[in-house]
Amino acid sequence: MEAATVAKQTLSQPTQVYQVFIKSTPEQIWQAITDPDFTTRYFHGSRVELKLVAGSEYRGYSPDRSQLWVDGEVVEVDAPRRLVHTWRARYEPDMAQEEPSRVTWEIEEREGGMCLLTVVHDQLDGAPKTAQSVSGEGWMYVLSGLKTVLETGQALPAFQQQ
Amino acid sequence: MDDDRVFKALADPSRRLLLDRLFERDGRTLTEMTADLDMTRFGVMKHLQVLVDAGVVVTRKVGRTRLHYLNPVPIQQIHDRWIDKYRSRHAHTLADLKTELEGA
Numbered sequence: 001m002e003a004a005t006v007a008k009q010t011l012s013q014p015t016q017v018y019q020v021f022i023k024s025t026p027e028q029i030w031q032a033i034t035d036p037d038f039t040t041r042y043f044h045g046s047r048v049e050l051k052l053v054a055g056s057e058y059r060g061y062s063p064d065r066s067q068l069w070v071d072g073e074v075v076e077v078d079a080p081r082r083l084v085h086t087w088r089a090r091y092e093p094d095m096a097q098e099e100p101s102r103v104t105w106e107i108e109e110r111e112g113g114m115c116l117l118t119v120v121h122d123q124l125d126g127a128p129k130t131a132q133s134v135s136g137e138g139w140m141y142v143l144s145g146l147k148t149v150l151e152t153g154q155a156l157p158a159f160q161q162q
Numbered sequence: 163m164d165d166d167r168v169f170k171a172l173a174d175p176s177r178r179l180l181l182d183r184l185f186e187r188d189g190r191t192l193t194e195m196t197a198d199l200d201m202t203r204f205g206v207m208k209h210l211q212v213l214v215d216a217g218v219v220v221t222r223k224v225g226r227t228r229l230h231y232l233n234p235v236p237i238q239q240i241h242d243r244w245i246d247k248y249r250s251r252h253a254h255t256l257a258d259l260k261t262e263l264e265g266a
Contacts (some may be wrong), residue, residue: 017220043209120222135187140238 008046013050015122016135021114021141026107029115030080032146033105036061041155042145046070050079050085058085072100081107087121089130099126109145165243168236171216176201177209181218184232191227 011013020035032038039048045063049071050056054077060070061109072086083105089095102123119139149155171177196206210230212223213219228265 007172015189015231017188017222017233018235019217019220019233038206118220136234140235143235144238144242 003096006060013131013135014124014140016124016131018119018121018139018143020117020147021110022117022147023114025113026109026115028150029107029117029146030083032150033083037041038149041149043142045068050074052079072103075102087130089127089133092129092133095127095130095133098128098130099123101127101130117143117146131138167216168218168240171212171218172237174209174212176205177213180206180209180213181232184219184230188231189229191229195230216226237248 001071008137024032032042034048034050036049039046039060040063043060046064046069047061047063048059049061050058051074054074056074058070058072058074059068061067062069069089069091071088071090074083074085076082076084085099085103087103088098088100096148100123101121104118104120104122106118108118110116121131121134121139123131145155172181179199183195183199184190192203192207192210195210196203199206201209210219214221217236218233220231221228222231223229
């Protein structure tokens with residue numbers, strides 16, 4: 001099978017799972033994923049605004065808040081362990097037409113001051129372009145940025161200007 | 163997810179084959195992983211456990227079935243730590259050489 005064919009298959013996976021160990025507390029990780037001033041430091045600069053109540057809106061804005069990049073609905077909140085919300089990418093017209101998908105954040109405390117953060121992006125069957133956009137480097141860049149900010153206090157180079 | 167475990171996990175052709183299968187299609191059961199492979203179910207289980215311990219494979223329970231997913235993060239971290247770094251120094255050396263030769 002050609003490499004390009006293999007890559008294409010992987011990019012359209014309807015369920016994607018990412019896991020990373022972070023030397024931090026569940027409370028700090030929780031703040032990092034729910035506080036808009038924190039998300040700008042690793043989430044492609046995005047201000048993520050949400051109320052911690054199931055059924056409320058989930059919004060990801062551009063850094064200056066002029067554009068809506070992602071919208072969705074908060075599905076489940078169990079602070080500081082579990083957050084589930086739907087996700088519809090608005091940053092490309094093609095993707096905005098697709099079905100909403102779902103993102104689940106799970107924080108598990110481990111030994112030695114470490115936490116295991118798991119991100120599951122699923123229900124992507126009706127959103128193949130979104131699946132391709134977020135897969136691999138998309139989520140990995142967000143998660144390694146999150147890890148770096150929490151462990152070193154420094155944002156990755158691309159976001160240091162903000 | 164320490165580097166030693168990831169390198170050990172990758173240092174086996176059967177385990178790399180299992181990773182490639184998950185790369186082609188993620189979220190497989192043990193039975194699906196074992197299908198048309200020249201490995202026993204026990205062998206596949208054993209290798210999957212090494213991959214899980216290294217963090218490169220993550221299992222999720224969906225109803226009563228356990229599905230296996232590829233977690234690309236540790237391999238990316240190995241790349242950032244052990245490949246990108248040396249490649250960029252190599253590239254700098256060549257760039258310096260070019261500057262020196264062309265400047266001379």
